[in-house]
Amino acid sequence: MSDSLDKSIMQAAAVLRLAKSVCMLTGAGVSAESGLRTFRGSTADHLPEHLKKDMSALWKEFDPTTLATPEAFAENPELVSCWYDWRRLGCLAAEPNDGHIAIAKLQDQLAKRGGSLTLLTQNVDGLHQRAGAKDVVELHGSITRWRCTKTQRTVVPEPKPFAKFPPQSEFGGLLRPDVVWFGEQLPQEAIIAASDASQTCDVFMTIGTSAVVFPAAGFIHVAKRRGVPVIEVNPDDTGATKVVDIALRGRSADILPRLVEAMIAL
Ligand code: BV8
Numbered sequence: 001m002s003d004s005l006d007k008s009i010m011q012a013a014a015v016l017r018l019a020k021s022v023c024m025l026t027g028a029g030v031s032a033e034s035g036l037r038t039f040r041g042s043t044a045d046h047l048p049e050h051l052k053k054d055m056s057a058l059w060k061e062f063d064p065t066t067l068a069t070p071e072a073f074a075e076n077p078e079l080v081s082c083w084y085d086w087r088r089l090g091c092l093a094a095e096p097n098d099g100h101i102a103i104a105k106l107q108d109q110l111a112k113r114g115g116s117l118t119l120l121t122q123n124v125d126g127l128h129q130r131a132g133a134k135d136v137v138e139l140h141g142s143i144t145r146w147r148c149t150k151t152q153r154t155v156v157p158e159p160k161p162f163a164k165f166p167p168q169s170e171f172g173g174l175l176r177p178d179v180v181w182f183g184e185q186l187p188q189e190a191i192i193a194a195s196d197a198s199q200t201c202d203v204f205m206t207i208g209t210s211a212v213v214f215p216a217a218g219f220i221h222v223a224k225r226r227g228v229p230v231i232e233v234n235p236d237d238t239g240a241t242k243v244v245d246i247a248l249r250g251r252s253a254d255i256l257p258r259l260v261e262a263m264i265a266l
Helices: 003-017 028-032 049-055 070-075 077-093 098-112 188-200 218-225 252-265
Strands: 021-026 116-121 141-148 175-179 203-207 230-233 246-248
Touching: 003 230, 003 246, 003 252, 021 098, 021 188, 021 218, 028 098, 070 077, 077 141, 077 175, 098 116, 098 252, 116 188, 188 218, 203 218, 218 230, 230 252
Parallel strands: 021 116, 021 203, 203 230, 230 246
Antiparallel strands: 141 175
């Protein structure tokens, strides 16, 4: 690691050491090293060699931002549900990486010191929870849970492909992934939790997100406007970089374990 990165990690660790309530926003980049494709840019650049080849495989033909809409589902429920079921099975087969594990450890460490970490994720893969993180706020829902288009009742399908597409619900509608598509409102309870945390935290961390999707990215700016220090972990600049106080340029699975160890050692 470069000296300047080491120095920035120590700076961020000192900020976290004094923190009482941390609000953290994560995005697809945190799951990149679990082998899950991000939405924008090419994740493959930041992947360990053995994963690179799979990354640019099937997704080239699908643009997630056009498929993640109610209009796409209405027009072609078979394609959209098949694509989501393929992603769902990928998420179930993936394992949390060292970045997910470090976040759960940080949340535990803060709780032990009488503090808290509110984890807001844009990810729908459930990997934070599988790494041990608690009370995860899923701003964009969950791909492991599907919802009847007629009754809105949710089900958790078995860990195997649907038999046919689009899958029928037993309640008379179609089954769709219980995720928030573009143009759809975020769950009310998630908005309330995220608004509360970004308005009361004393440190904000943005990790593995390009910070271009709203209202999720807006919570970074809510904290910034209150003068709260903002720490970013990302190999690249993002839509939030101009309001970031400490930018840790690198992969979350590398940086987060070092950051948490440095904070504990202080
Ligand atoms: C809504 C779920 C209104 C499905 C997703 C202002 C205010 C409000 C809305 C808008 C607004 N401006 C525009 C809008 C509309 C829109 C929007 O934000 N559009 C953008 C594109 C401009 N927002 C909406 O439509 C939202 N709804 O506002 O509704 C409303 C109000 C009332 C009533 C009705 C409606 C809904 C947005 C949610 C859409 N759903 N996903 C699914 O997963 O398929 S969004 C999708 O993008 C994913 O959730 C994803 O998580 C999210 C954000 O992307 P990122 O996570 O940041 O991923 P990305 O690939 O972009 O970046 C990855 C980053 O990781 C990169 O920076 C990369 O460098 C980095 N990285 C790579 N490797 C690593 C790494 N970092 C660390 N370590 C590594 N190894």
